[in-house]
Amino acid sequence: MSAELVVRGLVRRFGGTPVLDGVDLAVPAGECVALLGPSGSGKSTVLRLVAGLDTPDAGRVHAGGRDLTGLPPERRGTAMVGQRPRLFPHLSVLDNVAFPLAVAGRRRREARAQAAGHLALVGLADLAARRPATLSGGQEQRVALARALAASPAVLLLDEPFSALDPGVREEMHRLLADLRAAVAPTVLLVTHDRQEATVVADTVAVLLDGRIAQAGPAEELHTRPATLAVSRFLGGANEVPGRVEGGAHVSALGRLALPVPVAAGPGVLVVRQEAVAVTGPGDDADATGTVTRVTPRGARRRVEVATPAGPLSAEVGPGLAPAPGSAVGLVLPVAQRWVVPCPDAQRAEG
Amino acid sequence: MPARSPSRRALLLLLPAAVPTVAVLGAALTVAVLQSTGLMPVVGEPDPTTAGYRALAGDRALLDGLRVSLGIAAASTLLALAVGLGTALLARTTRLGGRLLRAAAAATVPVPHLVGAAAIGLLLADSGLAARALAVEPGDFPPLVGGPWWVAVVAEYAWKESAFVALVVLAALAAGERELDEAAATLGAGPWQRLRRVALPLAAPSAVAAGGVTFAYVLGSYDVAWLLGRSYPEPLPVLAFRLWTDVDLARREQALAVAVVTTALALASLLATAALLARTARATGRTAT
Amino acid sequence: MTRAAPLRRRAGVAPRVALALVWLALPLVPLVLWAAADRWSFPALLPTAWGLTGWRQAADQGAAAALGRSVLLGLVVAALATPAGAMAGRALALHRVPARRLVEGLLLAPVAVPPFAVVMGLTTLTLRAGIPGTVALVCVLTVSALPYTVFVMRSAYTGYDVGVEEEARTLGAGPRAVLLRVHLPLAAPALATAAFLAFLVGWSDYVVTLVVGGGQLVTLPMLVGALSSATGNDAVVAAVSLTAVLPPLLLLVATALLARRGAR
Numbered sequence: 001m002s003a004e005l006v007v008r009g010l011v012r013r014f015g016g017t018p019v020l021d022g023v024d025l026a027v028p029a030g031e032c033v034a035l036l037g038p039s040g041s042g043k044s045t046v047l048r049l050v051a052g053l054d055t056p057d058a059g060r061v062h063a064g065g066r067d068l069t070g071l072p073p074e075r076r077g078t079a080m081v082g083q084r085p086r087l088f089p090h091l092s093v094l095d096n097v098a099f100p101l102a103v104a105g106r107r108r109r110e111a112r113a114q115a116a117g118h119l120a121l122v123g124l125a126d127l128a129a130r131r132p133a134t135l136s137g138g139q140e141q142r143v144a145l146a147r148a149l150a151a152s153p154a155v156l157l158l159d160e161p162f163s164a165l166d167p168g169v170r171e172e173m174h175r176l177l178a179d180l181r182a183a184v185a186p187t188v189l190l191v192t193h194d195r196q197e198a199t200v201v202a203d204t205v206a207v208l209l210d211g212r213i214a215q216a217g218p219a220e221e222l223h224t225r226p227a228t229l230a231v232s233r234f235l236g237g238a239n240e241v242p243g244r245v246e247g248g249a250h251v252s253a254l255g256r257l258a259l260p261v262p263v264a265a266g267p268g269v270l271v272v273r274q275e276a277v278a279v280t281g282p283g284d285d286a287d288a289t290g291t292v293t294r295v296t297p298r299g300a301r302r303r304v305e306v307a308t309p310a311g312p313l314s315a316e317v318g319p320g321l322a323p324a325p326g327s328a329v330g331l332v333l334p335v336a337q338r339w340v341v342p343c344p345d346a347q348r349a350e351g
Numbered sequence: 352m353p354a355r356s357p358s359r360r361a362l363l364l365l366l367p368a369a370v371p372t373v374a375v376l377g378a379a380l381t382v383a384v385l386q387s388t389g390l391m392p393v394v395g396e397p398d399p400t401t402a403g404y405r406a407l408a409g410d411r412a413l414l415d416g417l418r419v420s421l422g423i424a425a426a427s428t429l430l431a432l433a434v435g436l437g438t439a440l441l442a443r444t445t446r447l448g449g450r451l452l453r454a455a456a457a458a459t460v461p462v463p464h465l466v467g468a469a470a471i472g473l474l475l476a477d478s479g480l481a482a483r484a485l486a487v488e489p490g491d492f493p494p495l496v497g498g499p500w501w502v503a504v505v506a507e508y509a510w511k512e513s514a515f516v517a518l519v520v521l522a523a524l525a526a527g528e529r530e531l532d533e534a535a536a537t538l539g540a541g542p543w544q545r546l547r548r549v550a551l552p553l554a555a556p557s558a559v560a561a562g563g564v565t566f567a568y569v570l571g572s573y574d575v576a577w578l579l580g581r582s583y584p585e586p587l588p589v590l591a592f593r594l595w596t597d598v599d600l601a602r603r604e605q606a607l608a609v610a611v612v613t614t615a616l617a618l619a620s621l622l623a624t625a626a627l628l629a630r631t632a633r634a635t636g637r638t639a640t
Numbered sequence: 641m642t643r644a645a646p647l648r649r650r651a652g653v654a655p656r657v658a659l660a661l662v663w664l665a666l667p668l669v670p671l672v673l674w675a676a677a678d679r680w681s682f683p684a685l686l687p688t689a690w691g692l693t694g695w696r697q698a699a700d701q702g703a704a705a706a707l708g709r710s711v712l713l714g715l716v717v718a719a720l721a722t723p724a725g726a727m728a729g730r731a732l733a734l735h736r737v738p739a740r741r742l743v744e745g746l747l748l749a750p751v752a753v754p755p756f757a758v759v760m761g762l763t764t765l766t767l768r769a770g771i772p773g774t775v776a777l778v779c780v781l782t783v784s785a786l787p788y789t790v791f792v793m794r795s796a797y798t799g800y801d802v803g804v805e806e807e808a809r810t811l812g813a814g815p816r817a818v819l820l821r822v823h824l825p826l827a828a829p830a831l832a833t834a835a836f837l838a839f840l841v842g843w844s845d846y847v848v849t850l851v852v853g854g855g856q857l858v859t860l861p862m863l864v865g866a867l868s869s870a871t872g873n874d875a876v877v878a879a880v881s882l883t884a885v886l887p888p889l890l891l892l893v894a895t896a897l898l899a900r901r902g903a904r
Contacts, residue, residue, distance in 0.1 A: 051537050073536035074544075086527075086534040090552040100538040103548065151538045361735035368728035368747055368786050375783040376753055379761030386764055438660045441653070448657035455664040457896075461888030462668070463844035465861045466881045469868040473670035473878065480670040483685050510667055564751055571754020573847040574861070578869060588756045588847070595760060595851065607764070610757035621752045 002187040003064025003077075003154040004029045005050070010059035012045050019045055021211030023059070025189075027155070027204075032181060032188040033216075034202035036195060038234065041208050043191040047157045050189065051078045063154045063187075074103075079148035080157040083164055085140035087132035093143050094119065094128035100151035118146040121183060122176060138169040142176065149184060158190040162197065174200050195235060207231050223273055225339050232271050232341065238303075238314040239277065239333075241270040242343075250340055253310035254288045260336050267343030276337035277315035279304055279322075279329050286330025288313060295322045306331060380614065387608035403604040413609065415584035420613070423501055423576065423586060424569040424620075427508035432562045434509065435516025440550055442517070443524055453521060456514040464511060465574040471507040472496055472579055496579050503579040508572075512565040516558060523557035524550070556631050563624025567617040587613045668885075674878030694875030703863060703880050710843050710860040711887070713781070717842030720782045722835040725789020726827065729834075732790070733797030747790045750783050758783070759848045773852040780848050785841035789834040796830030832895045836888075843888055860884040 010023040019042040027033040037043045048054040050061050052073035061068045068076045079100070087096050095102075097118050101111035119125050122142040132140060141161055148156055162170045174197065181188065192198050198205045199219035206216035214234075215227040226232035229240065243252025250257045250270045257270065282289045290308035297303075302322040304315045306329060313331055323329050385391040389400035407413040438456065442449040462470075474480050477492040495502040528550060535545045573588035580586065585593065587609055594606035674680065675694055677687030728747060737743055750758075759780045766776040808822045824831075846861040855862070864884055868877045 053533050053537070072541070073533070074539050074541045076537075077539070078537060079539075080534070080537040082534075084530070086530050088531060088535075088549060088552075099535070099540070099548070103535070103538065103540040103544045147538065157537075358736050358738050361731040361737045364727040364731035364735065365737070365743060367724035368790055369743065371724070371779065372747060372750060372783050372786055375762060375779050376749055376758065378765055379758040379780075380753070381761070382764050383757060383761035386761075391764075434660075434663065438664075441656055441660060445653050445657060448653060452657060452660055452664070455661055457892060458889060459664060461840055461843075461892050462885050463840075463846070463861050463864075465844070465846045465864050466671075466884045467667060469864055469877055469881050470667045470671045472868060473674055473874060474667055478682050480673070480685075483683060486683065489682070507667075510663070514664060567752055571756065573756050573850075574865065578865065588754060591756060591760065592847070592851070596854075603764075607760055610754070610760050614753050614757045617754055618752045 002030050002185055003066075004062075005155045005187055005189060006062040007046070007050065008060050008062075010046065010049055010061070011057045012042070012049060012054065013057050018057075018211055020049075020056075023208070023211070023213055025206055025213055025216070027187050027189050029064070029187050030181075030185040031204065032177075032190060032202045033204045033206055034190045034192055034198035035206050035208055036192060036198045036234075037208035039193055042211060043193070043208055044159050046208070047080065047159050047189065047191050050076075050155070051080050051157055052076050053080075066154075077151070077154035078157055079151040079153035080159060081141070081144045081148050081161045082159045083161065085132070085137075085144040087135075087140060087143055087147075089132055091132075092128065093124070093130050093132065093135070096132065096143055097147045097150050099147060104151075115146075115150055118150045119143070121149065121180065122146045137165055138173065141165065141173060145176070145180070149180065149186065153186065156186040156188045158188060160192055161190075163192070163194065170197070177201055207234060209234060224276075224337060226271060226341060229269060229271075229341050237271055238274045239270075239272045241310045241313075242267075243270060243310075244268060244343075245340055250338065254308065257287060257333065257338060258335055259338055259340060263340050264342075268340040269343060270333075271339050271341055272333045272337050274303065274314040275316050276334055277313065278332040278334070279306075279315050279317055280332055282328045282330045285332065287333045288331045289328065290331070292323050292325050292327050292329055295325055304329070380611075383607040383610050383614075387604050387611055389604065392604070403608040407605055407608055407612075412585065412590055413587075413612070416587045416590045416609070417612075417616075419501070419584045420570055420586040420588075421616075423504055423508070424566050426501075426505045427512060427569045428562050428566040430505065430509035431512035431516050431565050432558060434513035435561070436520060436554065436558050438513065438517040439520035439524065439554065440546065442521060443528065443550070452517070456517045456521075459511055459514040460518070462511065464507070464572065465578065467507050467511050468503075468575040468578040471503050471510070475503045475506065497581045499581070501576075501580060504576050507575045507579060508565075508569050512569070515565065516561040519557050519561040520554045524554055528553055556628055559624060559627055559631060563621055563627075566620050566624075570617050570620065571613055587616075671878045671881050671885075674874045675882050677875055677878075680874070694873075694877075694879035697873065697876040698879040698883065701863060701867065701876065701880070702858065703860070703883055706858050706860045706863045706880075707883060707887075709858065710884070713777075713845070713849075713859060714839040714841075714843035716778055717781045717785050718835040718839040720778070721785035721789045721838040721841070722831060724782075725786055725834055725838070726793045726831060728786075728790045729793025729795075730797045732794045733800070734802060748787050751787050755780060755784055755845070756847045756851060759851045763852055774857070777848060777852045777857070780852075781842050781845055782838075784845075784848075785838035788837040788841070792834040792837065793827075793830055796827060800826065829898060832898050836891060836895045839891070840888060843884075 005027040007023060007025040010020050011018060012020040023046055025033070035043050035046060045054065049056045052068065052071055063077065088099065091099065094112055094115055098111040098115035101114055102108065116125065116128060119128055122145055124139060124142050124146070127135065127139065132143070135143065162173045165173060190201060204216060205219045205222055207214045207222065209230050215222055215231045222231065223235055226235065226237060241252050241254060243250050244267045245263045245265050248259055248262055250259055250268065252270065280286050288308040288310065290306040292304055293307050293312070294305045295302055298316060300319050301316050304317055304322055306313050306315070308331070315331055382391065387403045389398045389402065391397060438452055442452040472479070475495040477489040477494070482489060482492045531549055532545055535549045540548060571588060573592060576586040577589050580589065591606045591609035591613065594602045594609065673687060676690055678691030678693045679689040680687040731737060732744065759776065762776045762780055763773065766773065804826065805818050805822055808818045813821065844861060846865055849857055849859055849862055860880065860883060863880050864877065867873065867880055
């Protein structure tokens with residue numbers, strides 16, 4: 001049943017100000033795309049527009065080659081699971097899951113039998129007779145997932161479905177989602193503001209900034225090869241070295257740093273993920289030298305901030321490896337991890 | 352989870368409402384029962400008797416009053432439920448229309464029933480606005496006011512109580528019905544399916560409760576039937592008041608007997624409503640609140 | 641979200657809304673027309689002579705004094721039933737109440753007992769004890785109003801976060817300061833609604849006043865009853881009726897505005 005979802009040029013204004021300003025997005029059949037953006041970026045509005053719960057000011061929505069734009073929600077085949085489970089309080093767990101089958105005209109017995117199968121898929125077969133009010137938050141979301149899958153949706157829309165759950169339960173749900181994807185391969189569009197969740201769950205991550213998709217690709221690519229400084233910063237990138245590209249190398253206050261791939265000459269900002277930067281003694285093999293200004297714990301790891309001639313740079317080091325503040329250190333920016341963001345964007349982002 | 356404080360505090364907070372309620376209802380009903388059974392006569396010595404009730408039972412007035420009271424209450428409740436539920440379900444589908452309907456329904460709340468009755472009289476009397484609008488001569492206009500079918504009385508109750516039902520149902524639906532409606536739509540339910548499978552089941556408990564309260568209210572209400580009804584048969588409250596004001600003081604005991612009968616009926620109708628609610632709550636899995 | 645979701649748009653809604661509005665408003669139309677009519681001879685759809693004679697006659701019948709009595713009665717009932725209802729509502733919403741079902745049933749009981757039955761029983765007692773009838777009147781009406789105030793306040797306190805009061809205590813506010821600066825301001829919109837409903841119980845009453853006063857205590861509904869049962873002068877009936885509708889209607893608008901301000 002899963003189908004390719006294509007969104008083209010979606011525009012939605014609230015009171016004149018565009019929240020979405022031309023969103024283009026594609027989710028191949030059976031894949032999972034995470035739509036990642038800061039709160040208030042209009043992520044959930046994209047889902048409501050795809051589901052038909054809201055009307056776009058411009059743009060189209062296609063699923064499996066069918067134009068959904070203008071169809072009422074019940075005829076789109078886009079089941080949605082939101083942050084809150086929205087289970088029907090007047091129906092049992094089993095009848096909640098059987099609901100989409102019942103409204104599709106299935107006989108009650110058949111609908112319930114099929115619903116029991118979906119309930120088993122999320123591991124709640126023994127709660128079939130319970131009332132939604134008696135479930136825990138994680139159980140409610142499992143039922144909501146089973147109910148959405150029972151609708152055999154062309155596209156499954158997930159609107160921050162796990163963000164209200166405890167971290168442990170959330171990880172459980174991530175595993176469940178992976179199992180469900182292996183079992184029934186639905187096309188999934190997941191909205192989240194949690195960078196880690198996006199990387200764990202999705203094949204592709206699309207970053208929504210300022211009403212447009214700023215970049216879409218595998219999570220690793222987004223982190224190491226951001227298209228813009230805005231994407232880099234949103235994904236937590238800390239290191240930006242302004243300079244220019246000349247003859248295949250980046251030239252800045254740090255000197256001449258070779259680049260792994262050819263880049264057109266011109267102004268550009270060098271970015272290197274802090275996780276990739278290594279801290280050494282202030283020897284000759286360091287790409288930058290400076291003084292440690294601050295060391296902050298990051299769970300088991302520590303972030304080391306170093307004042308260099310090119311401004312502050314950061315590195316993340318493992319337990320017990322952090323130098324003391326005030327000490328002189330060298331930083332190694334591995335060649336393969338160097339990436340240059342062209343400058344026009346830098347000026348725009350900074351201006 | 353609300354803070355659970357010691358129950359002594361709760362008792363103190365409950366006293367100002369509970370004590371007058373128990374005192375007034377308890378005293379009033381005790382006196383009514385005592386006097387109607389001759390244990391507390393207006394004049395003379397206490398003498399237990401069921402004479403008041405027997406006199407009433409032998410009199411056609413009580414049986415006819417029972418019949419007409421129950422008929423008016425049933426007709427008014429059914430009409431009010433149908434119109435009120437329809438209005439509430441309609442109000443939830445449109446933003447502007449919903450606001451207008453809510454405001455109009457709320458505006459009927461402060462209209463005293465007696466004023467409503469006076470207004471319905473001006474509307475439905477044989478020379479009223481309705482007769483003028485339909486260009487019917489007074490002689491040809493059906494006797495809606497004071498007629499054999501109690502049309503004006505039922506119309507007044509249905510009018511005001513339908514607004515009450517609509518407000519109660521809308522308040523119940525306000526808590527999350529819209530979200531559930533959206534969820535049902537994304538799961539493939541069309542407008543009718545959503546009405547039948549989501550909105551109506553969610554509205555049912557509040558509609559049943561409002562219907563029960565309406566029935567009990569109409570059963571025990573005096574003013575509208577007195578103003579718009581006919582002189583015979585008399586609904587129970589009208590009958591009771593006539594007996595109460597009779598020059599023959601012994602009639603007061605009969606008046607109180609009618610009051611006791613009416614109270615018993617109203618109580619029974621509300622207990623039946625509560626039982627019905629408990630059953631729907633079991634069937635829908637919601638705990639009664 | 642600024643516009644109605646598309647799934648709510650349906651054809652043919654406007655005529656049905658219009659029909660429902662007519663149903664709710666129609667009974668008040670003849671009142672308004674008659675109150676502005678000096679003469680309205682039969683077949684005419686609109687008054688044949690406009691004027692305010694009805695209002696002058698209403699004033700002659702003592703409408704102003706009746707208005708004063710009704711306002712006073714409504715205010716007394718509201719003043720008694722609102723605080724008592726608020727306390728009980730708070731207890732039911734926020735405290736562990738022993739025999740909860742029984743207590744709730746008891747507080748709801750006045751809805752089930754017809755006011756005429758209560759007042760007939762009670763006046764029998766107060767007449768014997770020599771207690772003034774107005775005491776019985778206020779007692780019966782206050783008890784009739786209590787279910788409304790109790791349950792309005794209970795649902796308000798159910799959505800009330802006691803944590804806010806605890807927060808205020810940790811910030812140095814004593815019980816009195818908490819009551820005046822936190823609790824009452826937060827409960828104000830619900831208190832206004834509860835007080836309004838209690839006021840209406842006193843304001844709208846007919847039968848209790850009739851039984852207690854035997855027609856001697858003339859409130860607005862008594863005047864409406866007397867004038868409209870004595871056939872003939874529809875203009876004065878309409879004027880007195882509108883006098884009995886407009887003040888609480890204005891109060892309703894004021895309460896709604898207060899509630900809206902409280903919601904912000």
